[in-house]
Amino acid sequence: MTVLDIQGLSVSYGTPRGELRALRDVSLSVPERKIVGIVGESGCGKSTLISAIIRLMAPNARVRSGTVRFNGQDLLALPEARMRGLRGTEISMVFQDPMQTHNPVLTVGRQMIDIQYRDKRSKADKLKRAAEMLALVGIPDARARLNQYPFEFSGGMRQRIAIAMALMARPSLLIADEPTTALDATLEVQIIKRLRELQDEIGCSILFISHHLGVIAELCDEVVVMYAGEVVEAGSVRDVFHHPAHPYTRALLECDPGHIKEKTRNLPTIPGNIPDLVSLPGGCIFADRCPQRHDACTEHPVMSEASAGHRAACHLIKAGAPA
Amino acid sequence: MSDTSLPKPRSEMGETMHHLLRDPLGLVGLVIVTLIVGSALLAPWIAPYDPIAMNIPDRLQGPSAAHLLGTDQIGRDTFSRVIWGGRVALQVALPTIGGAVAIGLILGMAAGYGPKWLDTLIVLFFDTLRSFPTVMFALAVVALVGPSLNTVILVIMATSIPTYGRVVRTLTQSLKEAEFITAERALGASTLRIMGVHLLPNVLGPLAVLAAMDIPTVVGLEAGLSFLGMGVRPPTPSWGSLLNDGYSLIRNTPWLIIAGGIPLILTTIGFTFLGEALRDVVDPKLRGKGGK
Numbered sequence: 001m002t003v004l005d006i007q008g009l010s011v012s013y014g015t016p017r018g019e020l021r022a023l024r025d026v027s028l029s030v031p032e033r034k035i036v037g038i039v040g041e042s043g044c045g046k047s048t049l050i051s052a053i054i055r056l057m058a059p060n061a062r063v064r065s066g067t068v069r070f071n072g073q074d075l076l077a078l079p080e081a082r083m084r085g086l087r088g089t090e091i092s093m094v095f096q097d098p099m100q101t102h103n104p105v106l107t108v109g110r111q112m113i114d115i116q117y118r119d120k121r122s123k124a125d126k127l128k129r130a131a132e133m134l135a136l137v138g139i140p141d142a143r144a145r146l147n148q149y150p151f152e153f154s155g156g157m158r159q160r161i162a163i164a165m166a167l168m169a170r171p172s173l174l175i176a177d178e179p180t181t182a183l184d185a186t187l188e189v190q191i192i193k194r195l196r197e198l199q200d201e202i203g204c205s206i207l208f209i210s211h212h213l214g215v216i217a218e219l220c221d222e223v224v225v226m227y228a229g230e231v232v233e234a235g236s237v238r239d240v241f242h243h244p245a246h247p248y249t250r251a252l253l254e255c256d257p258g259h260i261k262e263k264t265r266n267l268p269t270i271p272g273n274i275p276d277l278v279s280l281p282g283g284c285i286f287a288d289r290c291p292q293r294h295d296a297c298t299e300h301p302v303m304s305e306a307s308a309g310h311r312a313a314c315h316l317i318k319a320g321a322p323a
Numbered sequence: 324m325s326d327t328s329l330p331k332p333r334s335e336m337g338e339t340m341h342h343l344l345r346d347p348l349g350l351v352g353l354v355i356v357t358l359i360v361g362s363a364l365l366a367p368w369i370a371p372y373d374p375i376a377m378n379i380p381d382r383l384q385g386p387s388a389a390h391l392l393g394t395d396q397i398g399r400d401t402f403s404r405v406i407w408g409g410r411v412a413l414q415v416a417l418p419t420i421g422g423a424v425a426i427g428l429i430l431g432m433a434a435g436y437g438p439k440w441l442d443t444l445i446v447l448f449f450d451t452l453r454s455f456p457t458v459m460f461a462l463a464v465v466a467l468v469g470p471s472l473n474t475v476i477l478v479i480m481a482t483s484i485p486t487y488g489r490v491v492r493t494l495t496q497s498l499k500e501a502e503f504i505t506a507e508r509a510l511g512a513s514t515l516r517i518m519g520v521h522l523l524p525n526v527l528g529p530l531a532v533l534a535a536m537d538i539p540t541v542v543g544l545e546a547g548l549s550f551l552g553m554g555v556r557p558p559t560p561s562w563g564s565l566l567n568d569g570y571s572l573i574r575n576t577p578w579l580i581i582a583g584g585i586p587l588i589l590t591t592i593g594f595t596f597l598g599e600a601l602r603d604v605v606d607p608k609l610r611g612k613g614g615k
Contacts, residue, residue: 054509088511095509100502105524105605114520115510165510 002069003173003205004030004053009066011045011052018278022048026066026231027303028224030173035199035206037220037237039213039252043274045229046209050177052076053207054091055083071172088115092166096178098159102150108134108161109146115165133164136201138194156187160194167202174199175207180215188212192219213256217241225249228274228285231303235310245312247290284315292316342604349600355593359586363409372400374407375558383576393578395568401582404560409586411472411561415545415554416538419476423483424534430484431491432518432526436499446492449485457482457544465553475554479544483537490533494526528605535598539591546587562586 011023023045030036038046051057053068055075068075070091075083087093095101103111112130113123121129127146134142137160150158159179166174176195180188192215199206210216216223216237223240225233225248233246244250251270253259260268272289275281281288283298290297296315303311304318343349362369371391378398385393392401434445461478468474498504499522507517542562548554549563550570557564562583569579 056505056508084511084513086511087509093506093509095502095506097502101506103503103507103521103525105528106521115507115512117516118511162506 001032002029003032003071004207005067005069006049006053007067007069009049009052009068010064011048011057012062012064013048013058014060014062015278020277021229021280022061022277023052023229026226026229028231028234030205030207031222032172032205033199033203034221035196035208035219037208037210037216037223038226039210039216039223040226041211041252041274043228044226046226047177048229049226050093050175050207050209053175054087054093055080085118088166088171089118089169090171091173091175092169092171093175093177094159094162094166094179097182098155098162098179099182101162102158104150107147107149108153112146112161112165112168115168118169129168130164133168134161137161137164137167137198138190139164156183156190159183159187159191163191163195163198167198167204170202171204173205173207175209177209178211179208181210181212188215195219213241213253214258225252229277230285230313232286232314233310233312234303235306235312239307239310243306243310245306245310245317246286246314247292247316248286249312251289251291284313339601339604343600346600346603348596349604352593352596352598352600355589356597359409359590359593360413362406363413366406366410370400370403370406372403374399374403374560383572385576385578392582393576395565395579396572399558399560401565401579404565405562405582405586407560408562408565408583411555411559412542412545412586412590415472415476415479416541419480419483419541420534420537422476422480424487424530426480427484427487427489428491428526428530431488432495432522434488435492435495436514436518436522442492445488449488452481453485455482458547461544461548462551462553465548470553470556472555475545475548479541483541486537487530487533490529491526494529495522498522498525529602531605532598532602535594535601538594539587542590543587546583 006029007027009023009026010021013020013022026045026049028036028038038049040046048057048061051061052063053070053075055078063076066076070086075086078086102108106114109127109130112133113126116126116129119126130146131142134145139145139157139160145153150161153161159182163179179195180191183191195206195208196219208216208220220237222235223237224231225240225246227248233240233244233249240249241253244253248270255268255270257267270289275285275288282300284290284301287293287297294315299315301313301315303313305311306317343353378394380398381390381394382396382398383394384390387393390400390402392405394400395404430445430448434442457479460482461475464474464478504517504521507521512521545554546561546563546566549561550567552567554563555561565579565583569577569581569583573580
């Protein structure tokens with residue numbers, strides 16, 4: 001069963017310079033009870049993708065084509081009221097900066113009671129449920145802490161509260177938008193561990209957005225690599241990380257400080273910049289920065305299978321070059 | 324150990340009072356405000372004389388045991404008139420501020436959260452109202468429809484709406500972009516819910532402070548208009564008309580001016596202190612930093 005199935009999604013922003021094609025023909029799917037990671041550098045369209053899934057897009061954004069199917073129903077065609085009904089119950093979200101995701105003037109308890117507004121239960125029941133959720137994400141002395149304000153918690157605690165709030169209604173899909181980027185390394189490990197446990201316990205799927213390869217490798221079952229608004233590679237974490245088929249993925253992996261064995265003063269980088277999304281070059285979007293560029297690259301590559309369940313958009317795969 | 328007993332969450336109101344009472348400035352403000360509001364509410368019982376009863380033989384007396392603040396040119400008891408005057412002052416100030424805050428709140432939130440065209444329209448409305456100088460506007464309206472308390476209330480209310488509306492609009496605009504609002508939307512909150520549950524408590528604090536500090540201004544305006552003979556009609560006592568009476572008699576007796584001026588000063592001090600203290604108290608982050 002696929003929880004989330006995105007096919008051929010293209011999203012553009014209207015800008016004074018012209019149409020900025022932020023997402024082009026993006027397809028990916030999140031299977032039931034699986035954690036799928038999306039990785040890519042800033043500006044690759046990760047945030048646009050999320051906003052399109054939960055339909056909270058910027059006013060100047062427009063879906064040009066494609067479908068977003070969630071448990072079979074097309075989210076893009078849903079009336080706004082139905083969509084709102086899904087948010088927080090079936091699809092939930094955790095944001096990047098835990099210091100900003102809570103209402104500063106309401107106690108955590110009030111906010112957690114408030115998000116249960118759809119339930120016709122007594123306030124005491126809701127409070128009890130809030131305390132249970134806090135305990136579940138590992139906040140000690142949960143009941144007493146419900147009376148505290150967000151600023152009385154540390155960043156890691158606040159992110160756990162955000163996770164507790166997102167999972168309150170036991171959604172079938174949790175979207176996590178770089179939930180550990182604003183935290184330090186030890187907290188990152190804790191949150192990742194906790195997310196895995198919770199996913200197992202609640203039985204939801206997670207779409208995990210990050211630019212941190214180590215976290216993706218640690219947490220996810222599958223990974224989707226995005227570059228400049230396109231999916232360039234997708235497959236199981238093992239395949240993509242051990243046998244990257246796309247030159248961009250290889251370059252990304254080489255740049256990961258965790259992979260560097262020798263002592264160096266200069267961390268490796270990928271030369272060049274992301275192409276201008278308003279006036280896109282023809283052919284492969286990575287061609288300008290690609291070390292393995294050849295004649296075929298003037299044509300836009302299609303996703304092709306490198307091995308079973310492992311696909312990448314590169315001409316080298318068809319040519320039979322060693323991946 | 325009974326882990327089922329939940330520490331009772333203190334209500335927002337209780338929390339505010341608790342912190343207010345620990346702030347010396349807030350305490351002083353609260354005492355003065357209570358004194359003024361209390362005496363105005365209890366005027367019929369605590370005023371020793373009828374405020375409009377004339378007693379010509381006792382006219383223009385200085386303070387005495389019989390007349391604590393003396394009497395005016397037709398022998399009315401000044402102390403009684405001060406107490407009843409407070410009633411008039413609050414009768415003007417509270418509906419004026421209340422109405423202006425309510426309308427400003429609704430319009431400001433609609434402008435800040437709503438679509439651009441609505442914002443433009445409401446800001447235009449605010450600017451139009453704001454361009455009238457309050458006193459001149461009031462004088463013009465009074466000249467047209469005749470002096471009355473209700474006219475004064477309506478005019479001051481209309482010209483104060485933009486003050487509140489603009490603050491609410493700016494706060495709403497900055498909050499709208501806050502990540503916690505996006506987070507709430509991502510968890511399924513509707514527009515009304517976001518406005519009512521999440522924006523309102525964030526806006527209400529600063530607004531309460533502004534309103535508390537504005538009460539003396541309105542009281543002063545009412546006194547000013549009554550002083551000019553454009554507010555309450557004689558013989559209804561008002562601090563402004565006390566000043567007016569006293570002004571022409573200042574060579575005979577300074578008591579009327581003093582009696583009319585002191586409550587005005589006290590009102591200003593009381594509500595300003597209260598507003599200052601409220602500002603620190605309504606922000607949960609600043610709580611507990613003041614007097615431990």
